[in-house]
Amino acid sequence: MPPSSDDTRTRLVEAAGLMFADKGFDAAGVREICHEAKANVAAIKYYFGDKRSLYKAVLEHVHVCKENLGQVMASDEWQAHAPLHQLKYFILEMVKEHLASQKPAWHLEIMLWEMTRPTPEGKEVIELQLRPMATHLKKILMQIVGDDIPEETIWKCGFSIVGQVLFYYVHQAIARQLAGDTIYNQLTVEQIASHIYQFSVAGLATVANRPELVTQIDS
Amino acid sequence: MPPSSDDTRTRLVEAAGLMFADKGFDAAGVREICHEAKANVAAIKYYFGDKRSLYKAVLEHVHVCKENLGQVMASDEWQAHAPLHQLKYFILEMVKEHLASQKPAWHLEIMLWEMTRPTPEGKEVIELQLRPMATHLKKILMQIVGDDIPEETIWKCGFSIVGQVLFYYVHQAIARQLAGDTIYNQLTVEQIASHIYQFSVAGLATVANRPELVTQIDS
DNA sequence: GAAATTTTAAAACAAGTGTTTGACATGTCG
DNA sequence: CGACATGTCAAACACTTGTTTTAAAATTTC
Numbered sequence: 001m002p003p004s005s006d007d008t009r010t011r012l013v014e015a016a017g018l019m020f021a022d023k024g025f026d027a028a029g030v031r032e033i034c035h036e037a038k039a040n041v042a043a044i045k046y047y048f049g050d051k052r053s054l055y056k057a058v059l060e061h062v063h064v065c066k067e068n069l070g071q072v073m074a075s076d077e078w079q080a081h082a083p084l085h086q087l088k089y090f091i092l093e094m095v096k097e098h099l100a101s102q103k104p105a106w107h108l109e110i111m112l113w114e115m116t117r118p119t120p121e122g123k124e125v126i127e128l129q130l131r132p133m134a135t136h137l138k139k140i141l142m143q144i145v146g147d148d149i150p151e152e153t154i155w156k157c158g159f160s161i162v163g164q165v166l167f168y169y170v171h172q173a174i175a176r177q178l179a180g181d182t183i184y185n186q187l188t189v190e191q192i193a194s195h196i197y198q199f200s201v202a203g204l205a206t207v208a209n210r211p212e213l214v215t216q217i218d219s
Numbered sequence: 220m221p222p223s224s225d226d227t228r229t230r231l232v233e234a235a236g237l238m239f240a241d242k243g244f245d246a247a248g249v250r251e252i253c254h255e256a257k258a259n260v261a262a263i264k265y266y267f268g269d270k271r272s273l274y275k276a277v278l279e280h281v282h283v284c285k286e287n288l289g290q291v292m293a294s295d296e297w298q299a300h301a302p303l304h305q306l307k308y309f310i311l312e313m314v315k316e317h318l319a320s321q322k323p324a325w326h327l328e329i330m331l332w333e334m335t336r337p338t339p340e341g342k343e344v345i346e347l348q349l350r351p352m353a354t355h356l357k358k359i360l361m362q363i364v365g366d367d368i369p370e371e372t373i374w375k376c377g378f379s380i381v382g383q384v385l386f387y388y389v390h391q392a393i394a395r396q397l398a399g400d401t402i403y404n405q406l407t408v409e410q411i412a413s414h415i416y417q418f419s420v421a422g423l424a425t426v427a428n429r430p431e432l433v434t435q436i437d438s
Numbered sequence: 439g440a441a442a443t444t445t446t447a448a449a450a451c452a453a454g455t456g457t458t459t460g461a462c463a464t465g466t467c468g
Numbered sequence: 469c470g471a472c473a474t475g476t477c478a479a480a481c482a483c484t485t486g487t488t489t490t491a492a493a494a495t496t497t498c
Contacts, residue, residue: 439498440497440498441496441497441498442495442496442497442498443494443495443496443497444493444494444495444496445492445493445494445495446491446492446493446494447490447491447492447493448489448490448491448492449488449489449490449491450487450488450489450490451486451487451488451489452485452486452487452488453484453485453486453487454483454484454485454486455482455483455484455485456481456482456483456484457480457481457482457483458479458480458481458482459478459479459480459481460477460478460479460480461476461477461478461479462475462476462477462478463474463475463476463477464473464474464475464476465472465473465474465475466471466472466473466474467470467471467472467473468469468470468471468472
């Protein structure tokens with residue numbers, strides 16, 4: 001077997017990942033994938049069985065490769081920080097990952113397909129990727145708003161925060177088209193994250209009826 | 220010519236709209252569309268020329284049919300209301316439209332395809348549909364935060380608000396999966412809209428450095 | 439080195455795609 | 469009536485799709 005980083009199987013998964021991310025499962029053709037991977041079409045049958053199983057392999061590859069913000073921040077070190085500081089970092093990292101990710105962008109792009117147009121195969125990866133983030137964000141928010149706030153309110157606040165972040169990723173074409181290139185290009189990752197942080201802490205303070213929170217915003 | 224509400228051309232556009240909304244342009248097949256429209260495949264060539272032109276006709280149909288919140292609220296009657304009241308209504312109507320629309324859902328679903336996976340044909344419809352809303356929301360926000368706030372900040376606030384609303388529509392499958400059916404089913408349109416309104420006014424107040432705004436939230 | 443196994447390659451397969459053709463109705467007007 | 473545009477239909481077209489077959493090459497194993 002050739003070195004594992006360059007064998008046909010790996011090349012296929014990565015080429016397929018790119019293709020699926022770009023055009024979605026249906027529109028990506030096996031011939032184009034194999035051409036990109038410098039492999040023969042029959043290789044798909046040989047290594048995976050069929051196209052769907054290749055897609056499953058891609059999803060699994062995403063799952064094992066993509067580091068998870070929820071898991072990273074679950075460490076004891078992070079737990080020691082102030083809740084607001086954790087939230088600030090959470091938002092910043094999430095914005096960074098979506099708007100300035102250096103690693104292969106198709107990991108995220110595939111997740112986006114699964115988030116907007118779910119397939120049966122993808123549900124598990126979504127769960128494994130998003131659940132830790134949701135759990136962790138919930139924990140942070142409960143520390144901020146206090147644990148006498150009903151759970152569904154926590155969820156709504158979480159959705160408000162994540163919704164803001166995802167907007168810049170999912171609808172960046174629209175955002176750019178509407179705001180215009182001049183204004184849109186002025187926006188930096190730090191600026192966006194900082195805005196969402198400020199905006200959200202204020203929102204949390206109101207929902208939790210703790211106006212003093214706003215004064216604690218440190219940037 | 221048969222009555223215009225039931226002629227072949229109209230049936231084709233509507234069946235195609237449903238199909239395109241459901242599966243996207245590529246995955247929707249002309250035979251399936253024509254079967255649903257009780258028309259022959261050749262009818263597409265006869266009335267539109269080809270599949271892409273049929274899609275263009277669908278987009279145009281969406282454009283002329285779909286009423287526009289931005290235009291509706293541009294009326295003098297609405298301008299008379301307090302800015303916060305306008306914002307509250309804007310958010311409520313937007314949430315309603317996305318989560319409890321009684322009219323054919325495929326209008327919105329097609330817009331969603333164009334917003335996440337734009338096609339050359341769709342750009343104009345997006346512009347025509349979203350521009351009035353963006354313009355109007357901007358106007359409302361400027362009244363709230365004051366006109367000494369830089370334009371890019373206004374845009375960021377707008378994105379924060381719209382991002383929250385769209386989250387519930389674009390990612391409702393994820394939201395439901397994460398929060399669980401029990402909690403998710405408790406959420407009503409009014410509740411969601413009210414939450415986003417409160418959350419956002421607080422955010423605006425902070426960004427504009429006008430904390431007194433929060434006290435004016437009327438629900 | 440020979441046999442067995444794993445991997446690649448080209449070509450063919452059946453089913454599906456959007457598109458087109460030409461015949462056949464149907465209604466309209468001179 | 470006949471001529472003509474309008475609309476519909478089944479069938480075929482050229483092409484692409486995912487999948488399979490068959491065989492040769494490369495690699496491993498004995």
